[in-house]
Amino acid sequence: MLLTRKAEFSASHVCANPALDEAQNRAIYGQNANPNGHGHNYVLEVTIAGEPDPVTGMVFDLRELKEILNQEVVEPMDHRFLNREVPPFDRVIPTTENLAAEIWRRLVTRIDRPNVRLHNVRLFETHETYVDYGGAA
Amino acid sequence: MKLTRRYRFSASHRLATPALSEDENRRLYGKCNNPFGHGHDYILDVTVEGGLDANGLVVERQALDQLVHSRVLKHIDHRNLNVDVPEMAAVVPTTENLASAIRTSLERDWPLAARLSRVRISETDRNIFELEASRT
Numbered sequence: 001m002l003l004t005r006k007a008e009f010s011a012s013h014v015c016a017n018p019a020l021d022e023a024q025n026r027a028i029y030g031q032n033a034n035p036n037g038h039g040h041n042y043v044l045e046v047t048i049a050g051e052p053d054p055v056t057g058m059v060f061d062l063r064e065l066k067e068i069l070n071q072e073v074v075e076p077m078d079h080r081f082l083n084r085e086v087p088p089f090d091r092v093i094p095t096t097e098n099l100a101a102e103i104w105r106r107l108v109t110r111i112d113r114p115n116v117r118l119h120n121v122r123l124f125e126t127h128e129t130y131v132d133y134g135g136a137a
Numbered sequence: 138m139k140l141t142r143r144y145r146f147s148a149s150h151r152l153a154t155p156a157l158s159e160d161e162n163r164r165l166y167g168k169c170n171n172p173f174g175h176g177h178d179y180i181l182d183v184t185v186e187g188g189l190d191a192n193g194l195v196v197e198r199q200a201l202d203q204l205v206h207s208r209v210l211k212h213i214d215h216r217n218l219n220v221d222v223p224e225m226a227a228v229v230p231t232t233e234n235l236a237s238a239i240r241t242s243l244e245r246d247w248p249l250a251a252r253l254s255r256v257r258i259s260e261t262d263r264n265i266f267e268l269e270a271s272r273t
Contacts, residue, residue, distance in 0.1 A: 017191065019191075020192075028192055100138070127143065137188075
């Protein structure tokens with residue numbers, strides 16, 4: 001059975017590859033390369049796979065899941081400038097793809113346990129763009 | 138990793154098949170068979186899948202947007218699907234057939250490194266159609 005919990009956070013970022021010049025970055029990232037940053041209301045959907053516990057009837061304790069999402073994602077990232085305040089985005093370009101993969105890495109060790117595993121991280125950057133990540137292939 | 142971009146287009150259509158009589162068409166398609174057609178604000182979600190490039194991207198957004206605009210949206214946005222869209226001329230312009238035609242248009246000489254994963258169309262908030270990419 002799959003269980004999904006949502007969380008939201010708002011953050012600013014700049015997407016630019018330091019190996020490239022301004023014109024090249026603009027061609028690749030468009031307005032996302034504007035040097036002083038801009039923000040998004042990110043929406044995160046975390047999906048967990050497992051069977052309901054025979055005693056509790058739950059795949060995962062939703063209070064615990066909410067707390068994990070707060071500790072690993074919302075508290076460190078909400079109302080922050082990702083490039084300056086949230087490692088590893090001082091070195092890693094904070095594209096939606098890299099952000100989804102980082103969120104996966106932060107969550108997987110907190111969530112995976114016998115018979116329960118992190119199944120998918122879906123991260124909406126806007127209503128028009130989202131990424132799905134299910135771990136390294 | 139998969140990346141999905143959402144696009145919108147508005148189009149009109151009329152559902153009717155020459156294989157059935159006028160009465161049978163009306164019973165089968167209901168209001169969608171009304172003779173002068175009707176329209177929807179469709180939502181098209183295009184999902185691509187692949188590894189990350191040196192810039193941390195599955196796909197460059199402008200490249201995907203340009204592909205979807207030139208191959209799909211330009212031909213169907215603010216058009217009559219029965220009359221204006223050659224790919225739909227031989228079929229009933231149901232959203233099932235539209236999804237299939239859009240997949241075909243995108244897959245032909247697909248130019249991007251990331252592969253097409255899925256096409257998903259909402260005809261209305263209540264009617265949604267999904268088609269996985271062909272396995273080649």
